Amino acid sequence: xxxxxxxxxxxxxxxxxxxxxxxxxxxxxxxxxxxxxxxxxxxxxxxxxxxxxxxxxxxxxxxxxxxxxxxxxxxxxxxxxxxxxxxxxxxxxxxxxxxxxxxxxxxxxxxxxxxxxxxxxxxxxxxxxxxxxxxxxxxxxxxxxxxxxxxxxxxxxxxxxxxxxxxxxxxxxxxxxxxxxxxxxxxxxxxxxxxxxxxxxxxxxxxxxxxxxxxxxxxxxxxxxxxxxxxxxxxxxxxxxxxxxxxxxxxxxxxxxxxxxxxxxxxxxxxxxxxxxxxxxxxxxxxxxxxxxxxxxxxxxxxxxxxxxxxxxxxxxxxxxxxxxxxxxxxxx
Amino acid sequence: xxxxxxxxxxxxxxxxxxxxxxxxxxxxxxxxxxxxxxxxxxxxxxxxxxxxxxxxxxxxxxxxxxxxxxxxxxxxxxxxxxxxxxxxxxxxxxxxxxxxxxxxxxxxxxxxxxxxxxxxxxxxxxxxxxxxxxxxxxxxxxxxxxxxxxxxxxxxxxxxxxxxxxxxxxxxxxxxxxxxxxxxxxxxxxxxxxxxxxxxxxxxxxxxxxxxxxxxxxxxxxxxxxxxxxxxxxxxxxxxxxxxxxxxxxxxxxxxxxxxxxxxxxxxxxxxxxxxxxx
Amino acid sequence: xxxxxxxxxxxxxxxxxxxxxxxxxxxxxxxxxxxxxxxxxxxxxxxxxxxxxxxxxxxxxxxxxxxxxxxxxxxxxxxxxxxxxxxxxxxxxxxxxxxxxxxxxxxxxxxxxxxxxxxxxxxxxxxxxxxxxxxxxxxxxxxxxxxxxxxxxxxxxxxxxxxxxxxxxxxxxxxxxxxxxxxxxxxxxxxxxxxxxxxxxxxxxxxxxxxxxxxxxxxxxxxxxxxxxxxxxxxxxxxxxxxxxxxxxxxxxxxxxxxxxxxxxxxxxxxxxxxxxxxx
Numbered sequence: 028x029x030x031x032x033x034x035x036x037x038x039x040x041x042x043x044x045x046x047x048x049x050x051x052x053x054x055x056x057x058x059x060x061x062x063x064x065x066x067x068x069x070x071x072x073x074x075x076x077x078x079x080x081x082x083x084x085x086x087x088x089x090x091x092x093x094x095x096x097x098x099x100x101x102x103x104x105x106x107x108x109x110x111x112x113x114x115x116x117x118x119x120x121x122x123x124x125x126x127x128x129x130x131x132x133x134x135x136x137x138x139x140x141x142x143x144x145x146x147x148x149x150x151x152x153x154x155x156x157x158x159x160x161x162x163x164x165x166x167x168x169x170x171x172x173x174x175x176x177x178x179x180x181x182x183x184x185x186x187x188x189x190x191x192x193x194x195x196x197x198x199x200x201x202x203x204x205x206x207x208x209x210x211x212x213x214x215x216x217x218x219x220x221x222x223x224x225x226x227x228x229x230x231x232x233x234x235x236x237x238x239x240x241x242x243x244x245x246x247x248x249x250x251x252x253x254x255x256x257x258x259x260x261x262x263x264x265x266x267x268x269x270x271x272x273x274x275x276x277x278x279x280x281x282x283x284x285x286x287x288x289x290x291x292x293x294x295x296x297x298x299x300x301x302x303x304x305x306x307x308x309x310x311x312x313x314x315x316x317x318x319x320x321x322x323x324x325x326x327x328x329x330x331x332x333x334x335x336x337x338x339x340x341x342x343x344x345x346x347x348x349x350x351x352x353x354x355x356x357x358x359x360x
Numbered sequence: 361x362x363x364x365x366x367x368x369x370x371x372x373x374x375x376x377x378x379x380x381x382x383x384x385x386x387x388x389x390x391x392x393x394x395x396x397x398x399x400x401x402x403x404x405x406x407x408x409x410x411x412x413x414x415x416x417x418x419x420x421x422x423x424x425x426x427x428x429x430x431x432x433x434x435x436x437x438x439x440x441x442x443x444x445x446x447x448x449x450x451x452x453x454x455x456x457x458x459x460x461x462x463x464x465x466x467x468x469x470x471x472x473x474x475x476x477x478x479x480x481x482x483x484x485x486x487x488x489x490x491x492x493x494x495x496x497x498x499x500x501x502x503x504x505x506x507x508x509x510x511x512x513x514x515x516x517x518x519x520x521x522x523x524x525x526x527x528x529x530x531x532x533x534x535x536x537x538x539x540x541x542x543x544x545x546x547x548x549x550x551x552x553x554x555x556x557x558x559x560x561x562x563x564x565x566x567x568x569x570x571x572x573x574x575x576x577x578x579x580x581x582x583x584x585x586x587x588x589x590x591x592x593x594x595x596x597x598x599x600x601x602x603x604x605x606x607x608x609x610x611x612x613x614x615x616x617x618x619x620x621x622x623x624x625x626x627x628x629x630x631x632x633x634x635x636x637x638x639x
Numbered sequence: 640x641x642x643x644x645x646x647x648x649x650x651x652x653x654x655x656x657x658x659x660x661x662x663x664x665x666x667x668x669x670x671x672x673x674x675x676x677x678x679x680x681x682x683x684x685x686x687x688x689x690x691x692x693x694x695x696x697x698x699x700x701x702x703x704x705x706x707x708x709x710x711x712x713x714x715x716x717x718x719x720x721x722x723x724x725x726x727x728x729x730x731x732x733x734x735x736x737x738x739x740x741x742x743x744x745x746x747x748x749x750x751x752x753x754x755x756x757x758x759x760x761x762x763x764x765x766x767x768x769x770x771x772x773x774x775x776x777x778x779x780x781x782x783x784x785x786x787x788x789x790x791x792x793x794x795x796x797x798x799x800x801x802x803x804x805x806x807x808x809x810x811x812x813x814x815x816x817x818x819x820x821x822x823x824x825x826x827x828x829x830x831x832x833x834x835x836x837x838x839x840x841x842x843x844x845x846x847x848x849x850x851x852x853x854x855x856x857x858x859x860x861x862x863x864x865x866x867x868x869x870x871x872x873x874x875x876x877x878x879x880x881x882x883x884x885x886x887x888x889x890x891x892x893x894x895x896x897x898x899x900x901x902x903x904x905x906x907x908x909x910x911x912x913x914x915x916x917x918x919x
Contacts, residue, residue: 045918090762090918096747101914114915121752131748135665142665149661150753152654282768360708400830404837411841418851421700495834545675550730554683560691569697 035202036072036095041104043258064090066258067104072236074168074201077228079249079266080238082137085260090240092204094127095236109201122151123318129207132191134179140190141175151198152178158197162278165193168223177256183258192223203227205237209244235336262270273346275338276310283307284329294320305331313338379475383483388509390622394463399598400414401490409496427568432507439500441588441602443561444527446493450533452482453490459542459549467634479633481539508596516595522613525589527563531585534622540623543630563587568601576602586615658753661778666765671773681777682724688721693784706851708877715789716848716873718782723804724769727811729845731836733766734759734815737822745914756816756907763812775817792878799885803872806892810867813899814839820903823910844870864895869914 043065063089074079082088083210093099094106097113097120106113111120126133134143148158166172169189179190188208193201205224209217225248227233239245245252246267254262254268262269279297281290282305289299290307297320301308311320317335324330368483391398427432458481462468470480501520510516540551563584567575579585579602586608593600594609663872671677695717699710708716724730737761739745748755782788791797818835822828841848842865848862851868860866873890 067849095916096750098746098915099918117749118752118754126746127748131744131747133750136668137669138665144670146661146665149654149658150751152658324739363683394827394830396825397827397830401833404830404833407834408837410847411837413842417845418853419698422705422851423698424701426701427697487908541675541679545673545679547673547676549680550725551676551680551683554680554687554725558683558690559689561694565694565697570690570693574693 030036030340033073034071035074035109036070037105037259038071038091038095039069039105040103041068041091041106043087043094048116057331058353063258065094065255066260068102068255068260070253070260070263071232072234074234075228075232076251077224077235077237077249079245079252080236080255081245081252082238082255086255087156088255090258090284091205091255092206092236095204096120096124098318099322122198125198125200125202125203126194127188127191127203127204127205127208129188129210132179132187134187136180136192137178137179138253139176139180140171143179143190143194147194152197157199161197161199162193165196165223168226169193169219185212185219188212188216189219189223191322192220196227199235202234202236205235205239207239208237209241217241224248270338271313275313275346277310277313277317277338278311278336279310279317280334281307281324281330282332283327283331284331287328290324290328292320292323336350368380371603376476376479378478380483383475383480387483405490405492409493413496415475427566429566432509435504436596437506437566437592438564439497439504440592441526441527441562442497443501443524444587445531445560445563446490446497447524447528448531448535450494451528452535453484458484458539459546459552462542462546463635468561471631471635476535478627483541483567497505510595510597519591519595523588523595525584526591526616529585530612530619531560531563532621533616536623537619540626540630543634559584563589572602579604583615583619586612659757659764662753662758662761663765663768666762667769670769677773681773684722684725684778685781687724688718690783691721692718692782693834696786696903706848708848709851711787712877713848714786715877717878718786718788719779720844720869722775722778722782723771724845724870726767727807728770728815729811729839729843729868730830731818731839733816733820734763734812734906736816736819737832745797746752749911755911756903758903759816759819760812763808763843767808767814784894789877791876795886796876796878798897799889800872800876803875803892804917806889807868808895809871809896810864810899811839811843812891813863813903814868816903817899817906820906820910822915839865839868842866843868844873864899867892867895874910876880911913 042063044061044063047060047062068091080088080091089097094101095108095113097115097117100114108120109123111123113120115299134140135146144162147153153161168174169192171186171189173191174186177182177186179187182190192208195205208224209220211219221244223236224235228235235248237244237248250265252262252266253260253263254269262272278300284305286304287307289302290309292298292309294311294316297309297311299307300310309320311317311326321333324333372474420431420434423431429437432578448532458467461470462482470477470484473480473612501524507521535556541548541552559582562570562578562582566577567585567589569575570578579589590604591612600606600608641862692714695713699705699708699713703710720871736745739748746803748758751758753761791800814835818831821826821831825831842849842860842863844866847875849857849866851857852860871888871892874883875885
């Protein structure tokens with residue numbers, strides 16, 4: 028298979044501008060203002076990828092997802108999902124994709140969870156055997172058994188989200204979009220969601236695209252991240268590369284044979300940031316190799332043990348968001 | 361602000377009244393935000409009144425009398441009961457918003473505010489345009505009084521405003537009691553609204569049209585008859601077709617008090633239930 | 640796959656029918672989920688039917704022949720008509736579109752592989768089925784037991800009445816759907832809702848038989864689509880002497896149903912296009 032065949036999501040120069048009407052000062056006439064929510068965004072996603080889509084609130088994440096499911100048409104540019112123009116063939120596309128909105132359930136509030144799945148079976152025309160097999164598998168993976176017959180309104184947020192995940196995956200969709208699937212969940216539920224996504228991606232080859240503010244989601248699931256800010260795609264690549272590009276410091280932790288005053292090292296950019304008995308912490312640029320620094324310390328001091336820590340992803344993301352252009356936030360999200 | 365210990369029952373009442381008026385003012389201002397909608401709703405209220413009047417007019421144009429009651433007498437019954445229900449509805453409001461609030465869990469906000477829950481619930485659905493609904497029955501009362509062929513003694517004259525007042529309290533209590541059901545069944549909004557409408561409808565006509573058994577039931581148990589039927593029998597100087605004691609004609613204030621008490625208890629039970637189950 | 644080959648693929652029509660049935664069934668379940676609500680609603684339907692039955696007797700005893708109905712016809716009209724009022728949602732509303740647009744939940748509706756208009760119609764069928772069984776039937780039974788009512792003139796008339804009820808449901812739905820869809824163009828739908836509720840209540844014949852209105856006002860009232868919701872089904876049932884034939888009455892309903900559904904379909908297209916270009 029060539030790369031070309033593998034592409035399931037293709038976005039080329041997608042731009043979405045909204046017309047906002049503002050009431051002019053002391054005038055009845057309303058002014059029309061064009062606000063760009065997404066500007067000239069291009070990327071492709073290959074089958075089987077898990078892509079993290081990052082950006083601050085109002086950056087254009089939801090607008091992009093809505094364009095990909097056909098709920099919004101781009102003002103200009105081209106989108107193809109599974110070879111389909113989403114806005115033009117929204118319903119045909121809907122059968123082949125799954126969507127999870129973290130803040131908005133697709134489940135029937137007053138009915139037992141089971142009933143929402145039964146409805147999905149007929150709406151998505153899932154063959155009987157597939158439906159039964161998938162349901163059995165997801166119930167086991169997400170431990171839905173105890174509350175399958177409980178009305179959704181009585182479920183906790185975590186239970187509800189597990190139900191929403193099941194509903195989105197029951198029809199074996201080729202692509203699933205998740206808009207903040209872990210928002211508001213406790214640690215256990217977050218872990219369950221992540222494990223489920225990782226497994227369906229591995230076992231079924233489902234392509235997954237998720238937006239999130241939880242950096243642990245990205246760290247544990249996504250090799251590739253897209254970063255959008257002020258409607259523009261700022262980064263598209265591996266998480267490791269993003270980390271590197273944005274710099275920040277890595278930390279070398281050394282354990283010495285005896286407590287010493289702060290080491291003085293000659294390696295450029297390296298400096299001691301903390302001393303605690305025989306243990307010392309040295310910061311050095313993320314872009315630099317650790318080898319010269321380690322070699323220098325090992326040569327000059329009684330080194331017993333060492334470890335290297337990557338800059339936490341939170342820091343990377345914060346840096347990314349705050350380094351954006353200082354123009355006012357566009358677009359209703 | 362007055363210190364708390366000075367308040368006493370009168371002070372509490374005054375504070376709640378103040379809160380009520382404040383919330384009503386806010387409702388007015390909120391309604392003014394959507395001018396087109398407010399205009400349309402006001403127009404609808406006017407149209408509803410006109411159509412209602414047309415419907416009554418058409419029926420009575422064909423009817424010389426209803427169950428032995430003359431047109432003026434029926435109009436008097438109709439006007440006094442409709443006025444009482446309209447006043448109650450303007451003050452306490454229909455209950456639909458309350459049901460939605462309970463269902464969506466937004467009712468919690470109501471509970472944490474330092475204002476009586478009932479005052480807030482009454483103003484939740486306060487609709488300015490509903491005040492207009494009072495006009496039509498008021499006009500009917502005045503016109504029918506002028507048309508009635510009775511000896512307007514001081515007692516009769518005084519009884520007319522008194523019966524409207526008591527009727528308003530009874531109707532308002534019925535609304536509140538019905539609304540209490542929403543704490544148990546928040547989805548019953550439509551049914552509760554229909555029951556309120558049903559009692560308003562039932563009160564409009566001579567109780568005799570419902571036959572002796574149902575008529576008595578409605579009069580005494582519901583107790584719709586005390587809204588206007590029983591005091592009206594005194595004003596119209598008619599014997600009671602059901603043979604109830606003469607004193608029942610003046611029992612409306614007592615029934616109003618009783619109804620208010622029952623409604624208060626039902627409401628408190630509802631709020632207590634909501635607090636304990638959380639829903 | 641081997642499995643694919645051996646399994647007979649259900650036809651497109653069958654799959655579509657199953658989807659409709661599933662949506663209707665889920666909605667029906669929601670409508671019976673709150674027992675207390677159903678009980679309260681049934682009770683109020685019964686009470687209203689009884690009250691209006693007595694009122695009809697009082698009026699028509701004093702004035703037989705009013706609106707072209709004798710006492711028996713009038714009782715039948717009022718009892719059956721009142722029993723059906725909630726099934727056809729004569730008081731308006733019952734379609735959730737405005738709330739879903741305002742809250743943004745509409746996105747979920749658009750992400751489904753099922754058309755928007757048909758989604759709401761399928762839901763209406765589920766709701767109406769529950770309302771018919773739990774409100775109309777008990778109220779009708781009590782009404783008939785208390786007051787007696789005319790049976791349908793013939794088996795054919797009974798069948799025609801059933802068809803007429805189905806058409807009434809379609810017309811009533813389309814009217815309320817169009818009202819609900821105004822949310823795409825207005826910031827506050829309450830005004831439109833109130834106005835439509837009034838029009839439906841009054842001009843459907845739920846307050847008074849439309850035959851009571853004289854002159855031009857009466858002619859106009861009987862020609863409006865609202866008449867197709869209650870007045871016309873009752874006309875089909877009672878078939879008053881000198882009235883229009885059953886075929887004509889059904890054609891009147893079918894015509895309005897077709898017209899309103901065409902408009903609904905167009906409005907849906909325009910509204911959704913507006914939504915996908917301008918956002919929620």
